[in-house]
Amino acid sequence: MGTRRISATGLMATIAAVVAMAIAFPAAKAAPADANAPAPATTTTSAATTTSPTTTTSAPAEALSAETMNILRELEAAGDKYRTIRADLDYEVVNLTLGDSEKRTGWVAYSKGDDKTPTRFRVSFEKCKLSAGAEFKDQVDYAFDGQWLTVAKHKIKNITLYQLAAEGQKVEPLRIGKGPFPLPFGQKAADMVKYFIPTTRPPVESDPNGTIYLRLVTRPQYAEELPVTRMEMWIDAKTYLPVRLKSRDKNKAVTTVTFKDITTNKAVDENFFRIPHPAGYEVVRRPFDGQGAVAP
Numbered sequence: 467m468g469t470r471r472i473s474a475t476g477l478m479a480t481i482a483a484v485v486a487m488a489i490a491f492p493a494a495k496a497a498p499a500d501a502n503a504p505a506p507a508t509t510t511t512s513a514a515t516t517t518s519p520t521t522t523t524s525a526p527a528e529a530l531s532a533e534t535m536n537i538l539r540e541l542e543a544a545g546d547k548y549r550t551i552r553a554d555l556d557y558e559v560v561n562l563t564l565g566d567s568e569k570r571t572g573w574v575a576y577s578k579g580d581d582k583t584p585t586r587f588r589v590s591f592e593k594c595k596l597s598a599g600a601e602f603k604d605q606v607d608y609a610f611d612g613q614w615l616t617v618a619k620h621k622i623k624n625i626t627l628y629q630l631a632a633e634g635q636k637v638e639p640l641r642i643g644k645g646p647f648p649l650p651f652g653q654k655a656a657d658m659v660k661y662f663i664p665t666t667r668p669p670v671e672s673d674p675n676g677t678i679y680l681r682l683v684t685r686p687q688y689a690e691e692l693p694v695t696r697m698e699m700w701i702d703a704k705t706y707l708p709v710r711l712k713s714r715d716k717n718k719a720v721t722t723v724t725f726k727d728i729t730t731n732k733a734v735d736e737n738f739f740r741i742p743h744p745a746g747y748e749v750v751r752r753p754f755d756g757q758g759a760v761a762p
Contacts, residue, residue, distance in 0.1 A: 530659065530664065530665075531665075531666070533666055534664050534665060534666045534680075535655070537664075537666055537678060537680055537701070538655040538658050538659065538664060539655050540706045541653070541655070541658075541680075541701070541706055542653070542654055542655045543706070544705065544706035544707060545578075545653070548578070548705075548707070548730045548731060549577070549578045549730075549731055550575075550576065550577050550578070550730065550731055550732060550733070550734045551574075551575070551576040551707070551728065551729070551730050552573065552574065552575045552576075552728070552729050552732070552734065553573065553574055553725040553726060553727060553728040553729070554571075554572070554573050554725070554726045554727050555571070555572055555573060555574055555723055555724065555725050555726070556569070556570075556571055556723070556724040556726070557569065557570045557571070557572070557591070557721070557722075557723050557724075558570075558721070558722045558723075559719055559720070559721045559722075560719065560720045560721075560722075561717075561718070561719050562718040562719070562720060563717070563718050566596070566597045567596070567597050568594065568595070568596055568597075569594070569595040569596075569601075570591040570592075570593065570594050570595075570604075570606075571591070571592060571593045572589065572590045572591035572592045572593075573590055573592075574587070574588065574589050574590070574725075575587065575588045575734055575738045575739075576588075576734075577734050577739070579612065579636075583612070584611070584612025584613070584636060584637070585610075585612065586609075586610055586611050586612055586739040587608075587609070587610050587739070588607070588608065588609045588610075588738045588739055589607070589608040589609075590605070590606075590607045590608075591604070591605065591606045591607075592604075592605055604620075604621055605618075605620040605621070606618065606619055606620070606621075607620070607741050609738075609739050609740060609741045610630070610739070611739045611740060612631070612636075612637075613629060613630065613631050613633070613635075614627050614628065614629050614630065615627070615628045615630055616628075616740075616741045618741045618747075623744075623746055623747045623748060624747065624748050624750075625741065625743055625747050625748070625749045625750070626749075626750045626751075626752065627749070627750070627751045627752065628752050629751075629752065629753045629754035630754065631754060632754050658682070660685075661684065661685060661688050661692060662682040662683060662684055662685060662697075663682070663683045663684075663685060664680060664681065664682050665680075665681045665683075666678065666679055666680055666681070667679055667681075673700060674700050674709050674710055676702060676703050676704070677700040677701055677702060677703060677709055677710075678700070678701045678702075678703050679698070679699070679700060679701075680698070680699040680701060681696065681697070681698050681699075682696060682697045682698075682699070683695070683696045684696065693715055693716065694713045694714065694715055694716075695714050695715065695716060696713070696714050697711065697712070697713040697714075698711070698712045698713070699711055699712075705728075705730070707725075707728055707730070708723075708725060709724065709725055709728075710722065710723070710724050710725070711723045
């Protein structure tokens with residue numbers, strides 16, 4: 467029985483970056499085996515690069531620089547290092563076709579799963595600004611407890627629960643081709659090379675201070691499976707956690723997420739991942755049936 471996938475505008479980019487540290491795109495379908503995918507190859511030691519005894523990378527048609535491969539390995543290591551993450555965030559999506567925009571502010575929390583507990587996360591938006599209009603309060607919450615994704619739209623007093631996994635099933639919610647939120651951050655280096663063409667460049671004046679730049683372009687053979695056409699990341703050079711994420715989807719929407727006041731490996735309140743059901747709210751449950759996609 468497979469993992470249920472959702473389409474959640476504005477949710478995917480934020481969650482992917484959170485887990486990096488670990489919402490805007492439709493969820494991708496699980497990528498099937500692809501005969502045209504780059505064949506896996508074990509990395510070898512050279513003067514410019516180090517060998518990872520446990521990490522293998524796909525051998526793309528183009529040569530990846532040692533610097534780029536090192537960034538990918540460091541990102542993978544960061545995904546293993548940080549068990550919990552909490553940060554404030556600024557979120558903006560600009561529709562290049564229509565010329566309108568949406569800005570939101572809020573916070574995120576993430577807890578990495580282990581053998582006994584599932585991976586969980588929470589994205590909470592508190593304020594919103596549409597195009598040139600004034601900022602207003604508009605609380606929207608997304609919480610995943612390992613089985614159910616809860617979406618709470620407080621302005622209209624509506625809560626919808628989407629069961630993304632069957633009872634007792636453990637899912638990898640953020641891994642490309644495996645989970646319902648397949649965005650490329652906090653991923654295995656081999657998966658990153660398989661699905662994207664990664665490159666880097668030296669810092670420029672407009673980059674956030676102390677960051678490393680990474681650009682990911684979706685490989686043509688996965689253009690149908692993945693929701694983004696390209697993504698840019700600005701990664702803290704010390705922690706290898708993101709401070710900014712900018713992506714473009716197939717509908718020419720550009721989403722930028724900026725993270726602030728990041729804290730790691732501190733106890734996270736269990737209630738962060740559960741959204742209460744206040745009196746007067748409409749509550750809708752959509753249980754797992756192993757079929758099709760649902761859209762919040």
